């Protein structure tokens with residue numbers, strides 16, 4: 159059976175722009191015969207990494223919160239989608255807190271994300287990737303994926319402000335759908 163694609167939603171707006179694009183991406187995954195699970199990070203208890211390094215020898219994070227439910231899903235996922243609004247010129251704190259906690263996953267398994275396809279969704283209010291600060295998130299994700307030896311399968315990003323704007327942008331929605339289809343195909347190989 160094809161492995162699951164886990165979609166991390168980093169916006170506090172459950173019906174916002176990045177969530178709408180993430181849902182469209184998920185539909186693309188399903189229509190291509192894959193499976194996807196969305197996780198709304200804002201509703202979860204995810205403490206920031208406290209840098210205690212207890213995970214260094216064990217690979218196990220000692221912080222008892224909702225990351226403990228996410229760790230096995232991330233480990234077993236065939237692909238990962240990161241969906242976030244741009245807040246203050248980069249991706250959201252909700253997503254950053256979650257990603258910081260991947261530190262423990264990587265301690266005893268350097269290959270935890272190796273070769274896995276990633277999809278990135280970014281939404282911002284300003285007019286383009288540069289003025290919005292979206293470019294900072296792009297650079298961060300590129301560095302991260304290089305380090306993890308993961309593959310960025312595709313990007314979906316655009317200027318959309320209010321909830322409902324993304325749904326009106328047919329081109330953006332189609333890009334998200336197509337990325338979902340490509341991810342599903344990659345994961346099934």
Ligand SMILES: Cc1cc2nc3c(=O)[nH]c(=O)nc-3n(C[C@H](O)[C@H](O)[C@H](O)COP(=O)(O)O)c2cc1C
Pocket residue numbers: 169170171173174175176177242243244245246247248281282283284285289290291318319320321
């Ligand atoms: C706290 C906050 C900070 C923001 N910072 C930026 C920013 O730095 N650059 C930008 O272009 N838009 C910024 N925005 C606008 C959002 O990125 C934009 O509305 C986006 O579409 C929201 O996506 P969402 O509906 O998925 O939450 C900010 C919005 C908020 C609430």
